[in-house]
Amino acid sequence: MANIPREPREDVVVVLLESVAKGASLPWHRQKLVLILSAMRHFAASLEKAGHRVVLRKAPTYAEGLATLAQEFGATRVVATEGREQDMVDELERARTQLDALGVSLVLREDRGFLATREEFATWARGRKEHRMEWFYREMRRKHNILMEPDGTPSGGDWNFDADNRKPWPKGREVPPLWRTEPDAITREQMERVRGWSNRWGTVDTFALPVSRADAKAWLERFIVERLPEFGPYEDALVHGAPDLLHSSLSSLINVGLLHPLEVVKRAERAYREGHVPIASAEGFIRQILGWREYIRGMYWHLMPGLRTANALNAPLPLPQWFWAPDGEAYNGTTGGACEMRCLSDTIRQVRDYGRTHHIGRLMVQCNFATMLGVQPAALSRWFWAGFTDAYEWVELPNVAGMGTWGDGGALASKPYVASGAYVNRMSNYCGGCRYNVKQRTGPDACPMNFLYWDFMDRHRERFAKHPRMRMMTKHLDGMDADELVQIRTQAQQFRESLSYDG
Ligand SMILES: Cc1cc2nc3c(=O)[nH]c(=O)nc-3n(C[C@H](O)[C@H](O)[C@H](O)COP(=O)(O)OP(=O)(O)OC[C@H]3O[C@@H](n4cnc5c(N)ncnc54)[C@H](O)[C@@H]3O)c2cc1C
Ligand code: SF4
Structure with missing residues (x-):
C-alpha cells in the first residue's frame, strides 16, 4: 500500500492477489478470511475511485500470480513491499526467480507499517545480553517524541504506570457492548463465500469488524472517547463473555493496514494532552503499540528461524x-x-x-x-x-x-x-x-x-x-x-x- 503512487499513473497497475496456497495452509478462522478479503475489495474500490488501474486476482501462489500478471501487462518491473514474515520473504524470492526468467525485475520496498525499521531494531539488539521491552520502548518514546516533555523527561514524571493498572472489573458494573460495523454488500458476499469452505474454523455470522478506512477510523475515535480513559486500571481484568472489555479491539485493523500505528499513538497522546485521559491510561495504551508491537516484531526477526x-x-x-x-x-x-x-x-x-x-x-x-x-x-x-x-x-x-x-x-x-x-x-x-x-x-x-x-x-x-x-x-x-x-x-x-x- 505504501508503495502505490499518490497520483494515478497510466503505466502503473496496482495488483492485489489472493493466493490459493496461502488460503489452504491453515484452518483459518472464517472471520479472518472475511476481514482480509473484504478489506482488499474495499481498498481496490477506493483506488479505482481515485483513478488508479487496479487488478484483484486469485492465483495458485503469490509468485505465480505476479509472474502471470507481469506477462499479461507486459511489465518490466514489479514493485512490492518486503515480506512481513518468513513465508512471504521466501515467496517473494520464488517470485524473483520466476520474474527473472521473464526479464522482469523485482524491487522490494521497506514495510512502512511499523515505527522502527528492521535494521533499527537489529542495531538496538546487537551486543545486548538482555532484550527487555522497557528499554526499547523508552528509545521509541524519544525517537517519536511521544509523551515527552520539552526538557527530555517523560510526561507524568515516569516512563511506566503499570503499577496502577491491576484492577479487577467492579462487581455489578455493566460490561460495555461489543462494537458492530454492519457488513455491507461486499462483506456479505465474502461471508457467503467463506461460509462453505471446508477445513476452516469459527463462526462467520457474528462478523462485525470494519473493513474500510473510514469505519476503522470511527472505531479508533470511539475507543478514545468510550474506553481509553479507563483503559489502564482494567487492562488485566477478565469478565465472562467479554472479549474486549475496555481494550481497543484495534489490533486486527492495524495489522491488516486499515490504521497506521503512529496515527493511533498520536491520537491517544492528543487525548491526554487535551485532558480527556489520565496519564496511566494513555501511557499504558501507547506502550502497547509503540513498545510491545514494535518490540515483538523486532524479536520475531531476531529469533527466527x-x-x-x-x-x-x-x-x-x-x-x-x-x-x-x-x-x-x-x-x-x-x-x-x-x-x-x-x-x-x-x-x-x-x-x-x-x-x-x-x-x-x-x-x-x-x-x-x-x-x-x-x-x-x-x-x-x-x-x-x-x-x-x-x-x-x-x-x-x-x-x-x-x-x-x-x-x-x-x-x-x-x-x-x-x-x-x-x-x-x-x-x-x-x-x-x-x-x-x-x-x-x-x-x-x-x-x-x-x-x-x-x-x-x-x-x-x-x-x-x-x-x-x-x-x-x-x-x-x-x-x-x-x-x-x-x-x-x-x-x-x-x-x-x-x-x-x-x-
Ligand atoms: C499468546 C498471545 C498471542 C498474541 N497474538 C497476537 C496476534 O496474533 N496479533 C496481535 O496483534 N497481537 C497478539 N497478541 C498481543 C495482544 O494480546 C493483542 O494485540 C491484543 O489483545 C489485541 O487486542 P486490542 O487491539 O484490544 O489490544 P489493546 O489492549 O487495546 O492494545 C493496543 C494495541 O497494542 C498492540 N499490542 C498490545 N500488546 C501487544 C503484543 N504483545 N504484541 C503485539 N502487539 C501488541 C496491538 O496492536 C493492540 O491493538 C498476543 C498476545 C499473546 C499473549
Ligand atoms: S478452572 Fe474454574 S475454578 Fe479454576 S481458575 Fe478456571 S474458572 Fe476458576
Whole structure:
C-alpha cells in the first residue's frame, strides 16, 4: 500500500492477489478470511475511485500470480513491499526467480507499517545480553517524541504506570457492548463465500469488524472517547463473555493496514494532552503499540528461524481438542468432550465466535493452561495463527513461543507466565460459576489450574530453584506434604490422559 503512487499513473497497475496456497495452509478462522478479503475489495474500490488501474486476482501462489500478471501487462518491473514474515520473504524470492526468467525485475520496498525499521531494531539488539521491552520502548518514546516533555523527561514524571493498572472489573458494573460495523454488500458476499469452505474454523455470522478506512477510523475515535480513559486500571481484568472489555479491539485493523500505528499513538497522546485521559491510561495504551508491537516484531526477526521450533521446557503434547471445540462439538470428525473449566472454555468460545479475546485471556488463561499442561509451543502457535483475526506469524509466534509459553527459554520474558487458579479468581468473575473449586489443589473438584501449576513447578523445580522470581514457589514445594505432592502429580497426569488431542 505504501508503495502505490499518490497520483494515478497510466503505466502503473496496482495488483492485489489472493493466493490459493496461502488460503489452504491453515484452518483459518472464517472471520479472518472475511476481514482480509473484504478489506482488499474495499481498498481496490477506493483506488479505482481515485483513478488508479487496479487488478484483484486469485492465483495458485503469490509468485505465480505476479509472474502471470507481469506477462499479461507486459511489465518490466514489479514493485512490492518486503515480506512481513518468513513465508512471504521466501515467496517473494520464488517470485524473483520466476520474474527473472521473464526479464522482469523485482524491487522490494521497506514495510512502512511499523515505527522502527528492521535494521533499527537489529542495531538496538546487537551486543545486548538482555532484550527487555522497557528499554526499547523508552528509545521509541524519544525517537517519536511521544509523551515527552520539552526538557527530555517523560510526561507524568515516569516512563511506566503499570503499577496502577491491576484492577479487577467492579462487581455489578455493566460490561460495555461489543462494537458492530454492519457488513455491507461486499462483506456479505465474502461471508457467503467463506461460509462453505471446508477445513476452516469459527463462526462467520457474528462478523462485525470494519473493513474500510473510514469505519476503522470511527472505531479508533470511539475507543478514545468510550474506553481509553479507563483503559489502564482494567487492562488485566477478565469478565465472562467479554472479549474486549475496555481494550481497543484495534489490533486486527492495524495489522491488516486499515490504521497506521503512529496515527493511533498520536491520537491517544492528543487525548491526554487535551485532558480527556489520565496519564496511566494513555501511557499504558501507547506502550502497547509503540513498545510491545514494535518490540515483538523486532524479536520475531531476531529469533527466527529457531523460534518456530523453540521448546525450552521440552513440552511434549499436541493441542487439546478443546481449543477447536470447547463445547464438545465435533471437529474433524471427532469430539473431545465439553471443557468444564469456565475460564478456558469461555475465552476459547470468544475466539471461535469473534476471532479474538483480549491479552489476559490469551496469556493468563489459554497460554497459562497450555504451558502447565505441557503443550508444544509450535502446536499452540498454529492455533493462535489460524484462529485470531489479528494473527500473523510475525506477531503471534513471539507472543506464543516467547511470552506465552517460555518456549524461547527467556529471550522475551524473564520468567514463564504461569499462575494457579488464585490469579484467575482475583482478576475475573469466572471461578464463582465454575464446576471446579478454585480453593482446592487436589480431589475431584480441584481447579485444574491449581494441580497443573504445582505439577509444573515440581517438574521444573531444578531449573527455577535459583530464579530470583520463581524460587519462592519452588521453596513452597519443598515444604509441601509429600503425600499431597504425590497426589498432585497423579492428578495432573490423569487429567492429561483424560483429554483428546489433535491427531
Ligand atoms: C499468546 C498471545 C498471542 C498474541 N497474538 C497476537 C496476534 O496474533 N496479533 C496481535 O496483534 N497481537 C497478539 N497478541 C498481543 C495482544 O494480546 C493483542 O494485540 C491484543 O489483545 C489485541 O487486542 P486490542 O487491539 O484490544 O489490544 P489493546 O489492549 O487495546 O492494545 C493496543 C494495541 O497494542 C498492540 N499490542 C498490545 N500488546 C501487544 C503484543 N504483545 N504484541 C503485539 N502487539 C501488541 C496491538 O496492536 C493492540 O491493538 C498476543 C498476545 C499473546 C499473549
Ligand atoms: S475454578 Fe479454576 S478452572 Fe474454574 S474458572 Fe476458576 S481458575 Fe478456571
